[in-house]
Amino acid sequence: MAAAGRPVVWLFDLDNTLHDASHAAFGLLDEAMNDYIAQALRVDAAQADFLRLDYWRRYGATLLGLERHHGIRAAHFLEHTHRLPDLEQRLRGSPRDRAALRALPGRKFVLTNAPASYAKRVLTALDLADCFEGIVSIEGMRLFGHLRPKPDARMFRVVLARLKLRPAQCVLVEDTLAHQRAARAVGLRTVWMQRYVWRNAHGPEVGARLRRKPAYVYARIRSLSTLATHFLPARAHVRHADP
Structure with a gap:
């Protein structure tokens, strides 16, 4: 780690962190998952929607519940639910993010519960792909044969070991509090x-909770350009106001 104590590795979530997934993808993904569950498990639309939400809340990812309780193959589920033919046209991000990421010192990775093909499409369309050294997607979050996506603490330890990193070197930039807690x-x-979760009806971080910073959160931001103000010496950056 640098002598000044600054982080040298940044782990960025993808959806609702690097782009407005609530607008671009979540609604389409919910529909695709419901259709998949209804067909694969031979249940009606209401039961499919219930199972999708129930497994997401219980396990942090709908796929875990489907794999554990119904033997659904992860690769088959991910391929069929993330096709999203109109994704690129729906994507919305911040035009300042590319400059902010390229100016931020240190190694950068995307750490997402989404599949790699989806993550690559999003980053390419937003012109952010070359800002990151690599992508750790849900396909790489399997431990002893079992999926362990965020917020599973075991996954964080495994990812750090693979990348040969110490936890104190790293900063996780996320929209989801449960993942940050772990x-x-x-x-x-x-x-x-918090840029996108203010208007996100999909996730749990809504309303008054956004105004409180839990003890396990080091900083709150609404723009990637302000990351440097929290972690780097004043002379190492020029502060930008949040949009």
Whole structure:
């Protein structure tokens, strides 16, 4: 780690952190997952919607419940639910993000519960792909044969071991508090990206909770350009106001 204590590795979530997934993808993904569940499990639309939400709330990812309780193959589920033919046309991000990411010192990875093909499409369309050294997607979050996506603390430890990193070197930039809580327990510093969750009816971080910073969150931001103000010496950056 640098002598000044600054982080050298940044782990960025994808959806609702690097782009407005509530607008671009979540509604389409919910529909695709419901259709998949209804066909694969031979249940009606209401039961499919219930199972999707129930497994997401219980396990942090609908796929875990389907794999554990119904033997659904992860690769088959991910391929069929993430086709999203109109995704690129629906994507919305911040035009300042590319400059902010390229100016931010240190290694950068995307850490997402989404499949790699989807993550690559999003990053390419937003012109952010070359800002990152790599992508850790849900396909790489399997431990002893079992999927362990965020917020599973074991996954964070495994990812750090693969990348040969110490937790104190890393900062996780995320929109989801449950993921930050698990990461902080492992020893990472955490940043709560709130740009998109203010208007996100899909996730749990809504309303008054956005006005409080939990103890396990190091900083709250609404723009990637302000990351440097929290972690780097004043002379190392020029502060930008949040949009």
